[in-house]
Amino acid sequence: MTNSPDPQGLEPSARDAAPLTSSPDVLDRDTYDAILEPRSANRLPLGDGTWHQLAKQYVWVQLISTGAAFLLGLAAALVVSLVWHQWWVWIPGGIFLVMMAWTLIITPRQARAYGYQLRHDDLVFRRGILWQRVVAVPYGRMQLVDITHGPLDRGFGIAQLKLVTAAASTGVVIPGLTQQAAENLRDTLVDVSETRRTGL
Structure with a gap:
């Protein structure tokens, strides 16, 4: 997990980019410690901010x-x-x-390449070692936040979170979250997306 600096005391423009706060202790419980990156110098950079990972289960x-x-x-x-x-x-x-x-x-190895970051205006999701993908989903564009899990997922206490937007190409499925992390993240995203849509 890559930690971000404390947004307090930053310039207004930097404070606007500060990450959205959820419950880090819930999101990072039983997960890996750091995202596994490709070895190539031309890989997509992690950048700043706190990256959360999938559950080990x-x-x-x-x-x-x-x-x-x-x-x-x-x-x-x-x-x-x-x-x-x-x-x-x-x-x-x-x-x-x-x-x-x-x-x-x-x-x-593939599971350790997954990660997501809650920023001020969007959620960033990344995955892949050979074929990397990084998607930023603006909170105001989210139309549905869905939690699903099958029998095997329930046995290990994990679920997947699906974010549906107006554009299908920007939709994101985050697999392998603990049940508590999925519910916490869903509630946080629903609250903040409503705020962004109403302009509050």
């Missing part, structure tokens, strides 16, 4: 779901090849299994 959920898909694909390929003697199934099956194995390998 997110990695376990992804590993379990991907591992289950890997085992199902392997079992299906074995049944088709051994029972019906259709050996060609290992061509698409092999490609699928290699993709699942690669996903299992990179998931822990």
Whole structure:
């Protein structure tokens, strides 16, 4: 997590850029300590401010779901090849299994590349190691803040937060938040988006 300076005592223009405050102790509970960045000098910079990360349980959920898909694909390929003697199934099956194995390998590193930042006027979301993406969602443009989680997510106490805007390309889904962090962030974003829309 990258910490931002105290906005008190700053010039008015700097104070306007001060981050929105939520509950850092809630947002950063059971998360990673720092965002993992690409090694290239041409990577997108983190910049200033406090970056919050995903819950560590997110990695376990992804590993379990991907591992289950890997085992199902392997079992299906074995049944088709051994029972019906259709050996060609290992061509698409092999490609699928290699993709699942690669996903299992990179998931822990990939999860540490996710991060979000609450700034004065927008929420910034970043992800990716090889293909980086950074999206800034203005609070006043948010139309819906949605929390979803499946059975496996509930078992590990995590959820995903979806921010819907008028432009679909600027919508953001933040996965792997703890349930408490997702609810806290949802309430904060709803409150501040209403304030931005009414011009208060």
